[in-house]
Amino acid sequence: MRALVLSGGEGSRLRPLTHTSAKQLIPVAGTPILFFALEAIRDAGITEVGIVVGATGDEVRAAVGDGSRWGLSTTYISQPAPLGLAHAVLTAADFVRGEPFLMYLGDNVLLEGVTRFVEDFERARPDAQIFLARVPEPERFGVAVLDGERVVRLVEKPKGSVSDLALVGVYLFDDSILEAAATLLPSWRGEYEITEAIQWLVDHGRTVRAQMVEGWWKDTGRPEDLLEANRMMLSVCAHRIDGEIDPESRVEGVVVVGAGAKVIRSELVGPVVIGPGTVIEDSVIGPNVSIERDSRVVRSTIDDSIVMEGGEISWVHRLSGSILGRDVEIRHSGRAGVHRLVVGDQSHLEVD
Numbered sequence: 035m036r037a038l039v040l041s042g043g044e045g046s047r048l049r050p051l052t053h054t055s056a057k058q059l060i061p062v063a064g065t066p067i068l069f070f071a072l073e074a075i076r077d078a079g080i081t082e083v084g085i086v087v088g089a090t091g092d093e094v095r096a097a098v099g100d101g102s103r104w105g106l107s108t109t110y111i112s113q114p115a116p117l118g119l120a121h122a123v124l125t126a127a128d129f130v131r132g133e134p135f136l137m138y139l140g141d142n143v144l145l146e147g148v149t150r151f152v153e154d155f156e157r158a159r160p161d162a163q164i165f166l167a168r169v170p171e172p173e174r175f176g177v178a179v180l181d182g183e184r185v186v187r188l189v190e191k192p193k194g195s196v197s198d199l200a201l202v203g204v205y206l207f208d209d210s211i212l213e214a215a216a217t218l219l220p221s222w223r224g225e226y227e228i229t230e231a232i233q234w235l236v237d238h239g240r241t242v243r244a245q246m247v248e249g250w251w252k253d254t255g256r257p258e259d260l261l262e263a264n265r266m267m268l269s270v271c272a273h274r275i276d277g278e279i280d281p282e283s284r285v286e287g288v289v290v291v292g293a294g295a296k297v298i299r300s301e302l303v304g305p306v307v308i309g310p311g312t313v314i315e316d317s318v319i320g321p322n323v324s325i326e327r328d329s330r331v332v333r334s335t336i337d338d339s340i341v342m343e344g345g346e347i348s349w350v351h352r353l354s355g356s357i358l359g360r361d362v363e364i365r366h367s368g369r370a371g372v373h374r375l376v377v378g379d380q381s382h383l384e385v386d
Contacts, residue, residue, distance in 0.1 A: 037084070042090075075148065086122045123231070162207050178201060271290055283302070289304045350365075
């Protein structure tokens with residue numbers, strides 16, 4: 035079996051964060067989202083991975099390389115335009131033809147991984163296996179209608195009440211999905227929908243198996259989703275101190291302090307991840323905070339936030355529910371208050 039990882043989406047709902055970087059490389063709990071997918075694929079025993087890339091392909095290639103750090107062999111497949119999941123499958127036809135394959139959306143996070151799903155598929159060998167989770171906002175997803183365990187209908191981002199069973203961003207196919215995808219016309223969204231391709235399989239008597247996801251799953255398409263994913267992945271981190279914490283600082287709960295990081299006269303309230311080379315001084319960090327490498331926080335309080343590499347935060351009374359891009363600088367000298375910010379790379383702010 036091979037794996038196909040889709041990493042070509044533009045991430046319009048995450049702007050300004052995605053104006054200058056790939057959404058799949060936004061970090062949660064100190065790790066780019068895409069890396070969780072690669073780890074899950076490796077743990078399932080799959081070694082050949084095709085990565086579909088678009089406009090941010092160079093950044094993805096630079097981050098992942100040849101895949102050897104995960105024991106994987108990677109092939110990069112360029113999708114000329116983000117025209118839908120079924121279009122991505124057709125773009126990768128030469129890579130997946132002749133083999134069953136796992137398709138994993140690179141901006142999704144599944145806490146339990148995909149090993150169980152792959153094993154179930156290999157035992158049952160349907161033409162397609164989809165995974166479902168109940169969601170409060172089905173209009174954001176492709177959804178499935180079931181008759182018992184049998185899939186009878188799939189709808190992409192329904193406008194009315196159809197089903198609350200959303201398709202999780204992991205699929206297992208044999209290459210009959212290529213035949214199905216080749217029959218499609220663009221949907222009302224101008225995309226070639228994977229839900230319509232799976233519906234073609236259903237309509238033509240192919241075996242389409244549905245399975246409920248038991249554990250936590252998140253499609254990180256919006257800032258609030260990223261923060262939820264950050265909280266969840268922080269909750270399963272293991273306590274590790276590789277950097278320096280001075281005697282005047284206090285640590286509560288599970289924290290990770292990377293090599294070369296320094297914590298000075300500060301309080302860390304876990305779960306917290308402090309990246310390598312970062313300096314925390316006279317500040318309170320946490321809970322639910324990840325701060326990437328080579329950042330600096332001085333006389334500030336931060337909770338429930340993601341600070342990407344190279345951040346500079348000083349004299350901010352309280353930063354909460356925020357996502358700061360790379361090399362963002364925030365200074366504050368006004369009155370006390372809570373600031374909630376989503377800021378793109380290389381921004382400089384002074385807040386009141």
